[in-house]
Amino acid sequence: KAGVTQTPRYLIKTRGQQVTLSCSPISGHRSVSWYQQTPGQGLQFLFEYFSETQRNKGNFPGRFSGRQFSNSRSEMNVSTLELGDSALYLCASSSDGGWRAETQYFGPGTRLLVL
């Protein structure tokens, strides 16, 4: 099976712009989680989607949003970009119907730079 894919891999934006990142989970996986990784804060959970519904959400401002489509692909959007949003954004998909810690498969990430 193909792994988790994320597009684009690299992105440069300017402050105030918005950005949309895409994540395609492993075939058959219905749970998609998003994480932000920065040198200062480390890896932080953003949100998790299952069957097009957000099931869990981390402590991020409302500028961070996401959605999941019927084919389980997920997008996350960041509006009104700030310099501090520069980070590696990772998504992970999980098998079958439940979230399982031992079957979280991460993608390579999208590296976002905000100038």
Added chain:
Amino acid sequence: DAKTTQPTSMDCAEGRAANLPCNHSTISGNEYVYWYRQIHSQGPQYIIHGLKNNETNEMASLIITEDRKSSTLILPHATLRDTAVYYCIPLRGSGGYNKLIFGAGTRLAVHP
């Protein structure tokens, strides 16, 4: 969620065993100990998990103390490809409404 304490960094010679400790003294009875690692420029990767008993798989062994307040991840024959940041994560395990909470982890450097 239980707090964890891990060494900031460790070194290991190639071919030797790497023993990575984790202190999780506030772990609750229904929390498993999960270990993940992140190789540079890649997403995190699941390694192993356990509740009370020691566990072994093709990647590593996990030793959990009897009081469950600490654990040690053992890479029996470390290779250069094991150079990564290793995270110890107490977690209830399966089920919805869950998430991985990553601490700072231990940066393991394997040297030739």
